[in-house]
Amino acid sequence: MPLDIVVGAQWGDEGKGRIVDLLSAQAEFTARYNGGDNAGHTVTVGDKTFRLHLLPSGIIHPNTRCVIGNGVVVNPAVLLEEMETLRAAGISVTPERLQISFAAPLITPAHRALDAAQEAARGGAKIGTTLRGIGPAYTDKVSRAGLRVGQMLDADSFTTALREHVLRVNQLLSRLYQAEPIAVEAVIQQYLDYSRQIKDYIGDVSHLLWEALKSGKRVLAEGAQGTLLDLDHGTYPYVTSSNTVAAGALIGLGLGMGFVERVVGVTKAFQTRVGSGPFPTELTGELAVHLRGTGEHPWDEFGTTTGRPRRVGWLDTVLLRYAARLNGLTELALTKLDILSGLNPVRICVAYRRNGRELRDLPYGLSGLEQYEPVYQDLPGWEEEIRSLRQWEDLPPRARAYILRIEELCGVPVRLVSVGPERQQVIEIS
Numbered sequence: 001m002p003l004d005i006v007v008g009a010q011w012g013d014e015g016k017g018r019i020v021d022l023l024s025a026q027a028e029f030t031a032r033y034n035g036g037d038n039a040g041h042t043v044t045v046g047d048k049t050f051r052l053h054l055l056p057s058g059i060i061h062p063n064t065r066c067v068i069g070n071g072v073v074v075n076p077a078v079l080l081e082e083m084e085t086l087r088a089a090g091i092s093v094t095p096e097r098l099q100i101s102f103a104a105p106l107i108t109p110a111h112r113a114l115d116a117a118q119e120a121a122r123g124g125a126k127i128g129t130t131l132r133g134i135g136p137a138y139t140d141k142v143s144r145a146g147l148r149v150g151q152m153l154d155a156d157s158f159t160t161a162l163r164e165h166v167l168r169v170n171q172l173l174s175r176l177y178q179a180e181p182i183a184v185e186a187v188i189q190q191y192l193d194y195s196r197q198i199k200d201y202i203g204d205v206s207h208l209l210w211e212a213l214k215s216g217k218r219v220l221a222e223g224a225q226g227t228l229l230d231l232d233h234g235t236y237p238y239v240t241s242s243n244t245v246a247a248g249a250l251i252g253l254g255l256g257m258g259f260v261e262r263v264v265g266v267t268k269a270f271q272t273r274v275g276s277g278p279f280p281t282e283l284t285g286e287l288a289v290h291l292r293g294t295g296e297h298p299w300d301e302f303g304t305t306t307g308r309p310r311r312v313g314w315l316d317t318v319l320l321r322y323a324a325r326l327n328g329l330t331e332l333a334l335t336k337l338d339i340l341s342g343l344n345p346v347r348i349c350v351a352y353r354r355n356g357r358e359l360r361d362l363p364y365g366l367s368g369l370e371q372y373e374p375v376y377q378d379l380p381g382w383e384e385e386i387r388s389l390r391q392w393e394d395l396p397p398r399a400r401a402y403i404l405r406i407e408e409l410c411g412v413p414v415r416l417v418s419v420g421p422e423r424q425q426v427i428e429i430s
Helices: 015-022 075-087 109-121 134-142 149-153 155-174 186-202 205-214 247-253 285-292 318-328 397-410
Strands: 003-008 029-032 040-047 048-053 065-068 097-102 219-222 260-268 270-275 312-315 331-335 346-354 357-359 373-379 414-418 427-428
Touching: 003 247, 003 312, 003 318, 003 346, 015 040, 015 219, 015 260, 015 373, 029 205, 048 270, 065 205, 097 186, 097 205, 109 134, 109 155, 109 186, 149 155, 149 186, 155 186, 205 219, 205 247, 260 318, 285 312, 318 346, 318 397, 331 397, 346 397, 373 397, 397 414
Parallel strands: 003 219, 003 260, 029 065, 029 219, 065 097, 260 331, 331 414
Antiparallel strands: 040 048, 270 312, 346 357, 346 373, 414 427
């Protein structure tokens, strides 16, 4: 009854998509459990690059069945566009291969308009939301006022609920934010059309996965964003609107704890972040350009969903230890090791300093993170190009030493190391 969970161990954008793509080859099901189309997972296969926002990365494998769980907020316009893009690339997307939980919340144009109005009202205190309606959709879910995918199966009741929803949000837009209201009837016609296209994909994902696990099939659960953006445990308020940690997979898919076998934490060999919020090891200047890239390549550090340049810095193992503890990580997947080639020294944050005290762990989680100064250890770098390497023994000794130091500092073994953007550019460590 193996359930494997893949989580981001940083602020998202760690390369989870390509790790899920790799592990999906041994899984019968891949399941997305949180977030919305504010996430972006990139998978490169040969000369094709797939940018996924809602569909699980395992959809690229022809023999893998995929599900979208109740913890995911679904924008049907984005979902249908993504499905059509994959079909055009020769990927099969049918009801036999994809099921969407009837309990997944819906995102509407009203949510997107409200998201933009709320972010504008914050002024200089902007959170850095992607403006895709994610937060308002989750707010509606928690306040028991939201729409769910399953409601699309009954056109009459769905029309009534959708009209009430848009009218309610329009009052907020016009009275509280002095923003333009949404055209109610246009939204209704649009979403009735979506419902006709999606209805055959709607099902009971929890029961489907339970049956699969009980019969011994392997399920791979895929998270969006990263641990440090978790609604409860991240750098609040600069967080996402869902639980990104491994425990969120059980709630977001409707499964019990007894199924979990592995929890794989994905981390870059350095640190990145998109949007506002504290970032102790952040770099600027030439070092930042080296880590980020210029945007010429799909693997450069620019957001898959937003296109925004990512903030970059040295790897922070204080935060990585925190992520390992919260998620109960059984192993790490280290991505983008190749980007560190040519840097000397390679720095790694091993502790924080505040008021003359050195701390390996934070007393109150990520609260007040901006008050801490990173304490670095310098490790000798390597000049060798490593993208062609496929064996642990072939890595430069200094690169191996860097990986072993990460293991030592975090107490979690590194089992996968990516040395390039393509599917086969991964070193497996036994």
